Amino acid sequence: xxxxxxYVFYGLIFVLALAxxxxxxxxxxxxxxxxxxxxxxxxxxxxxxxxxxxxxxxxVFFGIGMYTTAVTQRNLYFEVEQYVSVSGLVDAVTPSQxxxxxxxxxxxGAILAVFIAFILGIxxxxxxxxxxxxxxxxxxxxxxETAGGIDYIGGGSGMVAPVFPLALGEKGIFFYYxxxxxxxxxxxxxxxxxxxxxGLAINAIRDDEDKAEAMGLHTTRYxxxxxxxxxxxLGAAGGATGNLVGFIDPLDVAFAGSTFGxxxxxxxxxxxxxxxxxxxxxxxxxxxxxxLFWTYLFGWQRVALGAxxxxxxxxxxxxxxxxxxxxxxxxxxxxxxxxxxxxxxGKA
Amino acid sequence: MKVPPRFVPGRxxxxxxxxxxxxxxxxxxxAVQLLIDGLLVGALFALVAYGxxxxxxxxxxxxxxxxxxxIMGGYVALTVANVGIPIVFGLPLAFIVxxxxxxxxxxxxxxxxxxxxxxxxxxATFGISILLxxxxxxxxxxxxxxxxxxxxxxxxLDNMVTISQIKVVTFVVALAFGAAIIxxxxxxxxxxxxxxxxxxxxxxxxxxxxxxxxxxxxxxLNAAICGAAGALVVMTWLVHPFGGLAYTVRSFMIVVIAGxxxxxxxxxAGIGLGALENYAGFMLGTEFQMAFIFGLLVAxxxxxxxxxxxxxxxxx
Numbered sequence: 001x002x003x004x005x006x007y008v009f010y011g012l013i014f015v016l017a018l019a020x021x022x023x024x025x026x027x028x029x030x031x032x033x034x035x036x037x038x039x040x041x042x043x044x045x046x047x048x049x050x051x052x053x054x055x056x057x058x059x060v061f062f063g064i065g066m067y068t069t070a071v072t073q074r075n076l077y078f079e080v081e082q083y084v085s086v087s088g089l090v091d092a093v094t095p096s097q098x099x100x101x102x103x104x105x106x107x108x109g110a111i112l113a114v115f116i117a118f119i120l121g122i123x124x125x126x127x128x129x130x131x132x133x134x135x136x137x138x139x140x141x142x143x144x145e146t147a148g149g150i151d152y153i154g155g156g157s158g159m160v161a162p163v164f165p166l167a168l169g170e171k172g173i174f175f176y177y178x179x180x181x182x183x184x185x186x187x188x189x190x191x192x193x194x195x196x197x198x199g200l201a202i203n204a205i206r207d208d209e210d211k212a213e214a215m216g217l218h219t220t221r222y223x224x225x226x227x228x229x230x231x232x233x234l235g236a237a238g239g240a241t242g243n244l245v246g247f248i249d250p251l252d253v254a255f256a257g258s259t260f261g262x263x264x265x266x267x268x269x270x271x272x273x274x275x276x277x278x279x280x281x282x283x284x285x286x287x288x289x290x291x292l293f294w295t296y297l298f299g300w301q302r303v304a305l306g307a308x309x310x311x312x313x314x315x316x317x318x319x320x321x322x323x324x325x326x327x328x329x330x331x332x333x334x335x336x337x338x339x340x341x342x343x344x345x346g347k348a
Numbered sequence: 349m350k351v352p353p354r355f356v357p358g359r360x361x362x363x364x365x366x367x368x369x370x371x372x373x374x375x376x377x378x379a380v381q382l383l384i385d386g387l388l389v390g391a392l393f394a395l396v397a398y399g400x401x402x403x404x405x406x407x408x409x410x411x412x413x414x415x416x417x418x419i420m421g422g423y424v425a426l427t428v429a430n431v432g433i434p435i436v437f438g439l440p441l442a443f444i445v446x447x448x449x450x451x452x453x454x455x456x457x458x459x460x461x462x463x464x465x466x467x468x469x470x471x472a473t474f475g476i477s478i479l480l481x482x483x484x485x486x487x488x489x490x491x492x493x494x495x496x497x498x499x500x501x502x503x504x505l506d507n508m509v510t511i512s513q514i515k516v517v518t519f520v521v522a523l524a525f526g527a528a529i530i531x532x533x534x535x536x537x538x539x540x541x542x543x544x545x546x547x548x549x550x551x552x553x554x555x556x557x558x559x560x561x562x563x564x565x566x567x568x569l570n571a572a573i574c575g576a577a578g579a580l581v582v583m584t585w586l587v588h589p590f591g592g593l594a595y596t597v598r599s600f601m602i603v604v605i606a607g608x609x610x611x612x613x614x615x616x617a618g619i620g621l622g623a624l625e626n627y628a629g630f631m632l633g634t635e636f637q638m639a640f641i642f643g644l645l646v647a648x649x650x651x652x653x654x655x656x657x658x659x660x661x662x663x664x
Contacts, residue, residue: 052467054467054470054471056474123646123650123653123654124646124649124650124653126653126654126656126657127649127650127653129466129467129470130410130466130470131604131649131652131653133410133466133470134410134412134470134597134600134645134649135645135646135649135650137412137474137593137597138597138642138643138645138646139642139646141593141638141639141642142638142639142642142643142645142646145635145636145638145639145642146636146639146643148635149633149635149636149639156635258478258590262478265471265474269471299486300482300486302478302482302485303479303482303483303486305478305482306475306476306477306478306479306480306481306482306483307475307479308475309471309472309474309475309478309479310457310472310475310476310479313461313468313471313472313475314457314460314461314468314472315460317468
């Protein structure tokens, strides 16, 4: 695509995105979740796709953000002892309190998530291949189980976010724009990162980490930055999602390894890992399919999810973007970089 | 192997932890009880870990679906008992059924990822693990299930310590089973070709070994070992569809500590893990037992990483 057509394309998508909750008013919450899914896929892809570090633990940062926001909102305006898990006492927040609490909480959540990502990263990011993947898998469950045992954040029975004040308009529209802003920010920041030297460095880590190190790259630093960038957006998105869902369960909402944790992997691979638009397309396709058809599966959704992962990984590993690259290379700009990396994969 | 721990009102983690720690000193029989229970579980963990080490060593695949095979074995034994067949046959039947299940999984999925990068194989087995656990959830519902063996208890040390007979039976059977598999690997022709393939697949192929068949057999044997372990698990403790990941993680920890293909070390690590887990479950409260297992995994890997880092010459 030429430069002009590219901007027209971006502009069209942006206008469509701004208008979407008014075009489909019945699906505002689902559309808000669509942006969340896009954010999930993008933040997974920086680790899994661009850097080749298969992380099953990104959802930890999402949960941290969610809990931090809920705790911030609670501690700002309520006595901890008064605050009960039933929403009776909770609807006493004014709109300005709600918004301040939520955005402060999201900021705090994002910062805490980055901090924890950094601390964990010191220990974990030196691990390679299998070890990293399984370590992050353990991390998700350890985080969920630990959160479920701590009384301060509601233990296993979870926490309730403050009730959304009616004066702020429709809940769906409000969170649609919050999550949209976050997802667009993620996209723009990641696009900047990938087109800079940083992007080349993490791609080098994916292709051959030992060689990258031998060439003088401080690989651990790059890995830590990527992991922190991913944690930052996940932490902020977690805060907003906690308020959107309204109820924070440690294992099913916050540290939901079996839903969000799996979906983010699946969406990124479905769209085409290691590409800019792949995760976005994968998230959109997955989320729309899920909303439209999955009720017809009568409880077999999660079985289908497992089967889908296997099928995509084994038979369709390049995803939708890979398919497009292969069939219409002139339209979907096959760059030199990608050509050489696919050749290498063919040889290996 | 408790049900996923839930919130217990009015109990913070730390006071209980200290109390429980002191109990161990005030009444040492508790410590003995925990140790015995832990040791007896450990053999099972070691058996499952040996299967994982087998697949890892031969095919360079970490089988995340390991725990799901264990739970499947448990459900096979349960179904067999419900049909009315004596429960003694549960173990061999679970072995056979899981052998074919493993063969099938290999033929459909694993054979396509054997020679690909780690990334692909780990995601593929992760997908299989989700598929199997949700399938079991659909078929057997999410209830916690167990199988009554009908065996009693031994009371020792002035009736203060109980030893359940089925746990002892499990311990002995698991070790005997492990020994039988080692013998098979050492002496039989197929076992030799498996070991040859593990050492150097290319050379083995040149020497006329059908490595594809060896891979299939290894994966199926691993599933069968897990199935047998699962049949013991359902009689000794309990199974539920989402309990599999804990077994995967335990076997992974054991293999990381003990190394590949060193059976005595695997048994020692398995038994040690069993005991440690029991003590932790007692001290932290059962709601933190799962958190402990998965936290321990992270701790072990980080420790291993720091140890390896010392030996590496890298940029500072």
